[in-house]
Amino acid sequence: MKILFSPSEAxxxxxxxxxxxxNSFIFPNLFEARKNxxxxxxxYIANASQEDLIKLFGTKKQNVIDYYTNNIFKQNTSKVIxxxxxVAFEYLKYSNLKEKEKKYxxxxxxxxxxxxxxxxxxxxxxxxxxxxxxxxxxxxxIEKYYNENFSKELDEFLKDDDILDLRAGFYEKFYKINKxxxxxxxxxxxxxxxxWAKAYRGIILNLLAKNHIQSFDELLxxxxxxxxxxxxxxxxxxxxxLYEII
Numbered sequence: 001m002k003i004l005f006s007p008s009e010a011x012x013x014x015x016x017x018x019x020x021x022x023n024s025f026i027f028p029n030l031f032e033a034r035k036n037x038x039x040x041x042x043x044y045i046a047n048a049s050q051e052d053l054i055k056l057f058g059t060k061k062q063n064v065i066d067y068y069t070n071n072i073f074k075q076n077t078s079k080v081i082x083x084x085x086x087v088a089f090e091y092l093k094y095s096n097l098k099e100k101e102k103k104y105x106x107x108x109x110x111x112x113x114x115x116x117x118x119x120x121x122x123x124x125x126x127x128x129x130x131x132x133x134x135x136x137x138x139x140x141x142i143e144k145y146y147n148e149n150f151s152k153e154l155d156e157f158l159k160d161d162d163i164l165d166l167r168a169g170f171y172e173k174f175y176k177i178n179k180x181x182x183x184x185x186x187x188x189x190x191x192x193x194x195x196w197a198k199a200y201r202g203i204i205l206n207l208l209a210k211n212h213i214q215s216f217d218e219l220l221x222x223x224x225x226x227x228x229x230x231x232x233x234x235x236x237x238x239x240x241x242l243y244e245i246i
Contacts, residue, residue, distance in 0.1 A: 001214050002161040003109045003205060004175075005121075006168045008086020009058070013128050015076035024077065024125025025116065026157075033149045034117055037142060038072060041115060044137045045069050058132030068130040075127035080119050081105060083126045087195065091202030101209040108161075109205065110154075112171040117146040118154060133170055143173035151175055162216050164208075166201045180237045182216060186227070188245040196245060200227065 022031040045068075048056065053065050081094050094105060106122025113119055115131045136142075154175050163181035165172070184204070186197045204224060213219050216239075224243075231242040 001108060001208070001219070002158050002163050003208065004163065004165045004167050004171075004177075005109050005111045005201070005205070006088070006166070006171045007111050007113045008084045008089055009130075009133070010086040011083055011128050011130070012078070012085045014082075015078050015128065017077040017079070017125055019074060020077050020125030020127060025123045026110075026118065026120045027150065027153050030150060030153060037115065037117070037137075037140075037145060040137050040140060041131070042072055056132060056135050056137070057130045058135070059130075064130070068128075072127055072129055075129075077125040077127045079121075080111060080123045080126045081109070081121040083128065084111070087198040088202035088205070091199045092205050093202075097206070097209055100212075104209040104212055105205070112146075112167060112174045114142060114171075118150055118175065143170075146174045147176070162214070162219075164219060166205070168198075177237065180239070182219060182239045182241060184241045184243060186243050186245055187230075193245065200224075200243070200245075 022028045025031070025034065027034075045053065045056070050065075053069065054060050057065055057068055059065065081089075092105075094102065097105070103122075106120065109121035110118050111121060113126075114133055114135075115129055116126065119126065155178055158177075158179070163177060163179065165177060165181050165183045184201075186193050186200050188196070204222075207213075207222060207224060208219075211218070211222060213222060220241075226246055227243040228246050229241055230244045233240040233242065
């Protein structure tokens with residue numbers, strides 16, 4: 001099973017690897033296409049006004065702005081799954097997993113970075129970067145760019161696996177799934193939740209790794225504490241599991 005996942009705004013600043021290269025990420029044959037976005041990001045930062053940088057990074061804190069204006073091509077890196085530190089990643093508790101469980105995450109979780117595009121959790125070379133969700137670089141639609149340039153490779157990569165899409169809505173723009181897949185929604189008191197949805201995505205990813213889930217059938221039989229399936233909706237290729245938080 002392959003799991004599509006969102007990144008997080010929060011990052012772990014610790015870097016233990018060298019600068020990234022062609023072989024740092026999945027789809028090395030598309031590195032030049034990925035590099036094109038990164039060059040535009042670097043050049044934009046070099047020439048941006050203070051107001052533009054505030055919009056790009058989503059912060060007015062000068063020390064943060066100064067930190068992220070450094071040349072991304074010269075920054076040390078870390079393994080992708082170790083870079084992100086938001087709510088979902090806190091609840092995943094990757095560092096507490098056994099080696100076999102970590103390998104499951106490394107090989108099967110695709111994270112859709114709003115700057116680097118689709119990358120594997122186990123990819124080796126992700127620098128600490130900052131780009132506010134939905135921010136534009138010279139009016140470039142980054143999600144559309146990755147959709148147009150990476151979808152064919154993603155189709156090929158995912159063709160033999162069942163797919164669980166745990167991405168937040170914005171990141172669905174980076175790639176449209178062209179085969180049957182499962183997604184999930186979480187409700188409490190008849191309202192769709194957002195913060196707790198992030199937490200449960202991490203919890204579910206943790207359980208997938210611990211149980212080495214490989215198929216839709218195994219997923220549907222997975223027992224998740226404090227969640228109860230109240231409805232399963234099907235529309236074309238999409239099967240949406242509606243969970244109630246209890």
